[in-house]
Amino acid sequence: MFSATNLLVIRGDRIVLDGVSLELAPGDAVLLLGRNGAGKSTLLRSLAGLRRPDAGTITWNGQDIFADRDTHATRVAWLSHLDAIKPGLSARENLRFAARTQGGDIGDALASLNLSDLADLPARMLSAGQKRRLSLARMMLGGRPLWVLDEPTNGLDTASVALLASALAMHRAVGGMVIAATHIDLSLPGARILELGAR
Amino acid sequence: MKAFFPLIGRELGLAMRHGADTVAALLFFVVVAVLFPLAIGPEPGALGRMAPGIIWVGALLAALLPLERLFGADYEDGSLDLLLLSGLPPALIGLAKAISHWLTTGLPLIVIAAPIAVMLHLPSASMLPLLVGLLPGTLTLSLLGTAGSAIILGARRGAVLLPILVLPLATPVVIFGASGADPGSLPAAKLQSLLLESAFFVFCLPLCPIAAGAGLRAAGE
Numbered sequence: 001m002f003s004a005t006n007l008l009v010i011r012g013d014r015i016v017l018d019g020v021s022l023e024l025a026p027g028d029a030v031l032l033l034g035r036n037g038a039g040k041s042t043l044l045r046s047l048a049g050l051r052r053p054d055a056g057t058i059t060w061n062g063q064d065i066f067a068d069r070d071t072h073a074t075r076v077a078w079l080s081h082l083d084a085i086k087p088g089l090s091a092r093e094n095l096r097f098a099a100r101t102q103g104g105d106i107g108d109a110l111a112s113l114n115l116s117d118l119a120d121l122p123a124r125m126l127s128a129g130q131k132r133r134l135s136l137a138r139m140m141l142g143g144r145p146l147w148v149l150d151e152p153t154n155g156l157d158t159a160s161v162a163l164l165a166s167a168l169a170m171h172r173a174v175g176g177m178v179i180a181a182t183h184i185d186l187s188l189p190g191a192r193i194l195e196l197g198a199r
Numbered sequence: 200m201k202a203f204f205p206l207i208g209r210e211l212g213l214a215m216r217h218g219a220d221t222v223a224a225l226l227f228f229v230v231v232a233v234l235f236p237l238a239i240g241p242e243p244g245a246l247g248r249m250a251p252g253i254i255w256v257g258a259l260l261a262a263l264l265p266l267e268r269l270f271g272a273d274y275e276d277g278s279l280d281l282l283l284l285s286g287l288p289p290a291l292i293g294l295a296k297a298i299s300h301w302l303t304t305g306l307p308l309i310v311i312a313a314p315i316a317v318m319l320h321l322p323s324a325s326m327l328p329l330l331v332g333l334l335p336g337t338l339t340l341s342l343l344g345t346a347g348s349a350i351i352l353g354a355r356r357g358a359v360l361l362p363i364l365v366l367p368l369a370t371p372v373v374i375f376g377a378s379g380a381d382p383g384s385l386p387a388a389k390l391q392s393l394l395l396e397s398a399f400f401v402f403c404l405p406l407c408p409i410a411a412g413a414g415l416r417a418a419g420e
Contacts, residue, residue, distance in 0.1 A: 050280060051420045074286040082277025088216040096212075100205035101285045138281075 001025055002047075002146060002177055007056035009042050016042045017053070022194055026145075026175035029168070029191035031182065038197030040181035041081065041150050047179060048076045048148045077102075077144040081151050083135040087124035091115060094123055095138050102142030109137040113163055128155040133163075140167060147171060149180040161186070202287040203295055210299030220265055221303050225311055228261035232315045243320040250319035251329055251380035255373045257315075258308050258333065259340060263365065265304055266344040267358050269296055274352050274418060283419050293411025297345040305337030322382045328389045329380035335393075335400035336376040342400075342407035343368050349414030371399050 003023040009016045016039040022030055032040045045051040047058060049065050049072040058065045065072040085094055095106045110116050113133040118126065126134065132155045139147065147168075153161050165187040168178055180186060214221050235253045236246055273279040282292050312333055316326055347365040351357040378384065379392035 045419075048280075048284060050283060070286055070288050073284040076284050078280055078284050080277045080280055082280075084277035084281055086213060086216075086276070086278070088213070093212065097202075097205050097209040097285075098281065100208075101202040101287075 001062075002058075002060050004047060004058045005056055007043070007046060007053045007058070009039065009046060009051070010054045011042070017046075017196070020056075020194075020196070022179075022192075024146075024177045024179070026177060027172045029172060029178040029180070029188045031180055031186065031188055031191045031193050032196060033181075033183070033193060034196035040196055043196065044080075044148050044150050044179065044181055047146075048078050049073060075144055075146050077139045077141075077147045079135060079139045079147075079149045079152055081154065083131045084138075085123045085126075085131045085134055088122065090120050090122055091126065091134050092119045094134060095141065098138045098141050102144060104141035104143065106141070109141050110134075112140065112167060113137045113160070129157055129160060132156055133160055136164060136167075140171075143171070143174075143176070145176050147176060147178045147180075149178070149182075151182055152180055153182060153184055153186055202285040203291055206282070206285070206287065206292065206295040207299050207302075210296065211302065214299070214303040220268065221307070224261045224264040224304050225307050227264060228257045228308060228311065229315065231257040231260065232319065236319065247320040247322055247382055250316055250321035251325065251377040251382075252373075253319060254312050254316060254321075254329065254333075254380075255336070255377045258312065258337065259366070259369055259373060261308060262300075262304050262337065262340045262344060263362055265300065266348045266365070267361055269300060269345060269348045270352055270415070270418075271348070271357070279352075279415065280419060283415060289412030289415045290408040291412075292415060293345050293349060293408040296411070297341045297408065300345060301338055301341040305341050308337055309333045321380070325380045325382045325389075328393060332376045332379040332393050332396050335397045336372045339372050339396075339400045339403050340369060342403045343372075346407040346410040346414065349411035349418070352414060352418035372396065375399065 005021050007017050007020040020043060024030060032043065034040050046053045049069045052066055060072060060075065091110065092106055095109060099106050110119050113136055115133055115137060118130060123131065136152060152164060168188060172178060232253055239245060270279065273282060283289065309330060313330060316329055321329065343365055347361055351360045354360055375392045375396035379389050379396060
């Protein structure tokens with residue numbers, strides 16, 4: 001059980017998030033909606049344990065995640081709006097560090113996003129959509145339980161969005177959790193919707 | 200913890216692929232060292248007296264060159280978030296980065312310092328103390344530099360800030376390192392300088408990774 005209660009985040013002198021709460025059981029998904037600048041990314045950073053909220057608590061099975069950030073880190077599969085791809089390395093080499101630390105098989109991860117043919121190509125030759133798929137493949141490595149995704153469909157074509165949707169469904173079927181911020185229709189059946197900045 | 204050695208492996212792999220960055224620091228060191236005889240004149244006595252200082256200042260400046268990209272590239276492309284979420288405590292991320300920086304910059308500097316010392320007519324009695332002193336000295340420079348480059352993350356004009364932050368902290372390294380190889384001083388005085396150089400390294404070994412870790416955490420916020 002992953003839950004956040006009454007989160008408050010202040011940036012500079014601006015309140016970005018105020019009174020945000022959410023709760024996920026295994027298999028659940030939450031879809032974050034909101035206009036640009038509504039605090040979607042900020043909320044995701046807090047939930048991943050990267051940014052400590054100014055007030056409120058985030059717990060995993062009742063344990064405050066900021067009491068032991070390094071353990072919480074190993075539960076989080078993180079996809080930010082940046083792809084974090086090193087252009088000088090091949091697609092396969094880009095996944096190597098994650099495969100060593102998260103576990104999982106690079107070949108399977110690449111195959112699941114239709115990247116097998118590009119495995120040995122330098123990442124600088126990949127298109128924007130292919131890079132996005134590569135960072136999705138890295139995020140999925142090792143099957144960490146909590147997927148935190150910031151605009152996962154950026155740059156993806158329809159076929160790739162379908163691949164992502166089926167991967168999300170598979171992850172939830174085995175008890176994984178998904179929190180995704182998106183502004184397009186991402187197929188997440190039964191996901192709860194959390195609208196930010198609606199005030 | 201299990202991400203520590205993979206992280207060093209990742210850094211070395213990236214350094215190999217971007218070999219020009221690594222070689223640039225070494226070439227910079229060589230060029231600086233070659234400029235001194237041209238400016239001072241080729242008289243062996245004068246050069247030999249100044250050789251340890253030339254080599255130490257050159258090594259310090261060369262070690263600074265790759266620092267801005269040490270965390271900067273990972274910060275800009277989003278990789279830093281992934282490092283922070285690898286499960287490795289931030290201080291150990293800092294330590295792994297410092298070790299990688301030393302392996303790609305400090306170690307090659309030590310190797311290339313020997314022929315440069317010969318070129319600068321360093322008396323042979325001072326050669327061993329110079330190279331021995333460079334070992335803890337370059338390690339300390341990597342530690343200080345790693346802490347500095349983590350702290351400036353996200354700051355505007357970080358490239359300007361970095362030397363201003365790191366160079367003053369590195370003064371003990373240069374003082375003890377150069378006096379440890381001073382051809383004019385007695386063996387006992389050289390030994391004392393080398394011991395102080397090593398003591399400063401031991402002092403920095405736990406502190407700099409912790410400072411770097413705090414900088415990384417702050418940058419991740």
